[in-house]
Amino acid sequence: MITASRQNGLKRHYEDSTDAVREPCEPKRRQKFQLGETVQRIGLKDEFHLTHQEVLLLHAPKQRYQHTERHQIPLPKNEREMLVKVQAIGLNPIDWKAPDFGWGLPSLPCIGGRDLAGAVAKTSKRASRFRLGDVVMAVSTDYRDSRKAAYQEYAIVLEHNACRLPRTLTPTRAAPLGVAYVAAALSLGICLGVDFSQIDGRARGPDLLKIMRSLDPENFPKDIRTECLEGIDMDDRPRKGDWVVIWGGSSATGCIAIQLAKLAGLRVISVLDQARNGARVLKLGADLLVDRMDTGRAIEIIQSITNGKLRYGIDTRSKESAALLSQALHSPSRPESESVHAVCLTGLPKERTPGVVYHTVPIKVFHEVAEVGEGLMVWLEKLLETGLLLPPDIEVAEGGLKGINAALDRLRDGSVNGPRIVVPLQP
Numbered sequence: 001m002i003t004a005s006r007q008n009g010l011k012r013h014y015e016d017s018t019d020a021v022r023e024p025c026e027p028k029r030r031q032k033f034q035l036g037e038t039v040q041r042i043g044l045k046d047e048f049h050l051t052h053q054e055v056l057l058l059h060a061p062k063q064r065y066q067h068t069e070r071h072q073i074p075l076p077k078n079e080r081e082m083l084v085k086v087q088a089i090g091l092n093p094i095d096w097k098a099p100d101f102g103w104g105l106p107s108l109p110c111i112g113g114r115d116l117a118g119a120v121a122k123t124s125k126r127a128s129r130f131r132l133g134d135v136v137m138a139v140s141t142d143y144r145d146s147r148k149a150a151y152q153e154y155a156i157v158l159e160h161n162a163c164r165l166p167r168t169l170t171p172t173r174a175a176p177l178g179v180a181y182v183a184a185a186l187s188l189g190i191c192l193g194v195d196f197s198q199i200d201g202r203a204r205g206p207d208l209l210k211i212m213r214s215l216d217p218e219n220f221p222k223d224i225r226t227e228c229l230e231g232i233d234m235d236d237r238p239r240k241g242d243w244v245v246i247w248g249g250s251s252a253t254g255c256i257a258i259q260l261a262k263l264a265g266l267r268v269i270s271v272l273d274q275a276r277n278g279a280r281v282l283k284l285g286a287d288l289l290v291d292r293m294d295t296g297r298a299i300e301i302i303q304s305i306t307n308g309k310l311r312y313g314i315d316t317r318s319k320e321s322a323a324l325l326s327q328a329l330h331s332p333s334r335p336e337s338e339s340v341h342a343v344c345l346t347g348l349p350k351e352r353t354p355g356v357v358y359h360t361v362p363i364k365v366f367h368e369v370a371e372v373g374e375g376l377m378v379w380l381e382k383l384l385e386t387g388l389l390l391p392p393d394i395e396v397a398e399g400g401l402k403g404i405n406a407a408l409d410r411l412r413d414g415s416v417n418g419p420r421i422v423v424p425l426q427p
């Protein structure tokens with residue numbers, strides 16, 4: 001059941017994890033626009049004829065995105081690219097941090113936004129997993145390429161970065177899933193080496209570490225080779241029953257990581273504001289929730305429950321909480337031969353704890369290495385079809401592209417804590 005309430009111009013959707021999204025849906029049925037409607041409304045045909053669109057442009061750091069009426073619609077450059085008519089945009093923390101702090105900005109002006117869902121408006125000419133009109137969710141980790149950004153009416157999407165949506169999931173519900181899913185899956189699957197191919201039945205996923213290590217390193221960027229090839233020994237990969245701590249477990253990334261780790265048979269401790277987000281996260285399957293308000297006590301609880309044997313952790317929050325996670329991982333009685341691993345999504349702690357191997361997420365693997373990108377997207381299709389993965393709770397912001405600046409202000413001032421903001425575009 002989805003219920004909605006309205007607050008500060010935002011529509012909040014809460015979803016009960018026992019509801020329809022968890023119900024298995026008919027597999028392999030494609031979600032499509034009605035053809036008549038589609039051709040008329042958005043020109044969905046091979047002979048796609050539109051040339052210009054509305055976009056949001058960022059002209060300089062510390063400025064707001066500017067609504068621009070007539071901007072060229074991007075063109076596919078190769079057979080791996082398709083054009084998607086954007087129907088809903090999911091907002092990520094990086095969408096306001098990038099302009100405010102000048103992080104990860106490509107040449108300016110640029111188009112922002114990394115999470116989108118919509119309908120395939122132009123396919124590649126070769127055989128493809130996708131057909132015209134398929135409803136997909138796509139993730140643009142390739143932020144240097146504005147053609148792939150979300151804040152526009154039509155975006156270029158790499159086929160291996162798109163996931164076809166089941167009928168039970170609307171673009172609005174699915175749009176904010178992407179970056180969180182990719183970050184969570186790569187943190188677990190590459191940095192910590194969790195082998196998703198050991199999962200039984202329909203939830204079986206890819207062995208990302210094995211895929212990466214079977215490829216010619218010359219085919220992927222130099223700056224991620226160490227993480228992907230030497231980050232963790234094959235012998236040190238987590239086994240079923242091992243504990244993993246997710247500090248900031250109520251974040252969108254944390255919520256996906258909890259679900260994927262549980263599918264892989266791990267035991268999960270989630271550190272969060274228990275009063276505010278505990279009920280929501282408990283439903284996702286975490287074995288233990290630890291309140292983050294008293295951090296010293298949180299570390300004591302984690303060490304006591306795991307009997308000083310915790311070896312794996314992910315921090316989704318800050319350098320400070322990454323340092324706290326490191327303390328929780330530290331155990332004086334641990335044999336030197338046993339390695340301990342912390343994935344830090346928002347930066348490494350200022351002071352490193354001896355014995356802890358620190359990891360940063362090689363996010364660009366998703367678009368640079370087609371085998372990994374497609375493996376993750378095909379797996380996600382199965383997880384969504386079977387209802388084994390729940391997307392984040394959402395708040396719907398109004399105003400289309402013009403509403404995005406105001407919605408980002410809500411992320412900036414911290415007044416949205418938990419749900420993801422989604423901005424549907426006008427049909």
Ligand SMILES: NC(=O)c1ccc[n+]([C@@H]2O[C@H](COP(=O)([O-])OP(=O)(O)OC[C@H]3O[C@@H](n4cnc5c(N)ncnc54)[C@H](OP(=O)(O)O)[C@@H]3O)[C@@H](O)[C@H]2O)c1
Binds near residue numbers: 271
């Ligand atoms: N490196 C990468 O490639 C990459 C990829 C994806 C995301 N990220 C980064 O990872 C971070 C998480 O992203 P997200 O989109 O998943 O975040 P999000 O959903 O916006 O996270 C919000 C959550 O953070 C929790 N929180 C607030 N203050 C906290 C604190 N002091 N200690 C612990 N938790 C706290 C809040 O829950 P509680 O109040 O319940 O704790 C809230 O639910 C962001 O900084 C993002 O930029 C990096």
